[in-house]
Every structure is written in structure tokens, then in C-alpha cells.
Amino acid sequence: GQQVMQIPQYQHVQEGEDFTTYCNSSTTLSNIQWYKQRPGGHPVFLIQLVKSGEVKKQKRLTFQFGEAKKNSSLHITATQTTDVGTYFCAGQESNYQLIWGAGTKLIIKP
Amino acid sequence: NAGVTQTPKFRILKIGQSMTLQCTQDMNHNYMYWYRQDPGMGLKLIYYSVGAGITDKGEVPNGYNVSRSTTEDFPLRLELAAPSQTSVYFCASSRRGQAGADTQYFGPGTRLTVL
Numbered sequence: 001g002q003q004v005m006q007i008p009q010y011q012h013v014q015e016g017e018d019f020t021t022y023c024n025s026s027t028t029l030s031n032i033q034w035y036k037q038r039p040g041g042h043p044v045f046l047i048q049l050v051k052s053g054e055v056k057k058q059k060r061l062t063f064q065f066g067e068a069k070k071n072s073s074l075h076i077t078a079t080q081t082t083d084v085g086t087y088f089c090a091g092q093e094s095n096y097q098l099i100w101g102a103g104t105k106l107i108i109k110p
Numbered sequence: 111n112a113g114v115t116q117t118p119k120f121r122i123l124k125i126g127q128s129m130t131l132q133c134t135q136d137m138n139h140n141y142m143y144w145y146r147q148d149p150g151m152g153l154k155l156i157y158y159s160v161g162a163g164i165t166d167k168g169e170v171p172n173g174y175n176v177s178r179s180t181t182e183d184f185p186l187r188l189e190l191a192a193p194s195q196t197s198v199y200f201c202a203s204s205r206r207g208q209a210g211a212d213t214q215y216f217g218p219g220t221r222l223t224v225l
Contacts, residue, residue, distance in 0.1 A: 006152075033213065033214075035214075041218075042200055042216040042217065042218055042219050043153070043200070043202075043214075043216050044216070045213050045214065045215070048213060088152065088153070090214075092212060097155070097158065097168075098212065098214065100152050100153045100155075101152060102151065102152040103151075103152045105150075
């Protein structure tokens, strides 16, 4: 079945450093979504990418969807303490189910 | 709109007990989902529903049951609770978009411990 692999599992950064998480699907996706889960909270939708090669920005966050629509990345520039949490990608094929990556936990070093 | 609400927020069960986790959404979404999230892990789909009266199994349905008698409500039933069911349970709902896009809106979760 379809799988979405997400790496790394954890990333420790100093505040002000950049952060990147990557997702790779075993199959071509119709779209990919990104969610953020704060510690103790629930996943919250960030963005959706639909088009091949699409790049979207939200302030310091940059989201990319690969040309083959099989991979995606989220890059955060100059991390802040408010960025702490786990970032999930979720890929969708032609049906309504999302296939979730395992998440990347962003940890800010004290 | 309250969005997706879940009750209870916390619950401790003894092995073999049963309970129902409640989920309600007021966004008139057709699609609803139940996930579990084990500590430090991602989301696993338990059951989902594409509309009232229609439910189907997800990745990890064993030990659970669901029903969908109305658009708003999607309760999850645990029969004969086991320690392996200790987890955080999230309910979510979605409305299909133009490109098949399906943003999911999550409830706050139910933290369940089985002892």
C-alpha cells in the first residue's frame, strides 16, 4: 500500500538556525498537506500543495512539492521558540484518505 | 462554530472495561475520522466515515467499533479495553475540496490510559 516516509524523526536546532523536514511517497500524490502539532496539542492544518513543482511561503515557512508529486519539504528559516512542535506531512492519492508521515519533532536547544 | 469537540478529555480504564469516546462536529462535514497517536509517534487511522450510515476500517481497527447515525456525531466504542489501547485518540472531520483536497480539522483529543 501507499506509504509516506518522513525524515528526520527529530531535529535539534539552536534558536535562529534553520529547520527542514522531508517527505517521500511511494506513489504519485494528488496533493500533500502539512500539519503542525504543538506539544500536548492536536494537529493543525498549515498548508496544502496541489501542483507539480509548487512552492508556497508562509512568513518564515517554505513548502515545496516535487515535480513528480512524490516528495515534499518544509523549511523554516531562523527558527523561533514558537516553532517548537511536531510537523507532519500527509499525502493524498485519488481517494479521500490521507496517508500520514511519522512526523518530525523540532526541538530548540536551550 | 465550535469545530470538532471530543469528550472526555481524559479517562482511565481498567482492563476489560468498555467505553465510548464521543466526537461531534458542527461544520456539516461529510467525512469523519478516528486516529490514535501513541507517545512520540504519528497518527494511525482507526475508522473513518464518508457520510451518515457509512463507515469503514482504517489501518488499526481491531478492538474498536464505530457508528455514524448523523452527520454531526461519530462515536468510537472500545470493547474489552487492553493496555495496548493506551493512547491519545483524535477525531477529525473534513469537507472535500475542488481538487479532492481534504483538509482535516481535529478535535482536542482524548487521553486514555488502560491499567
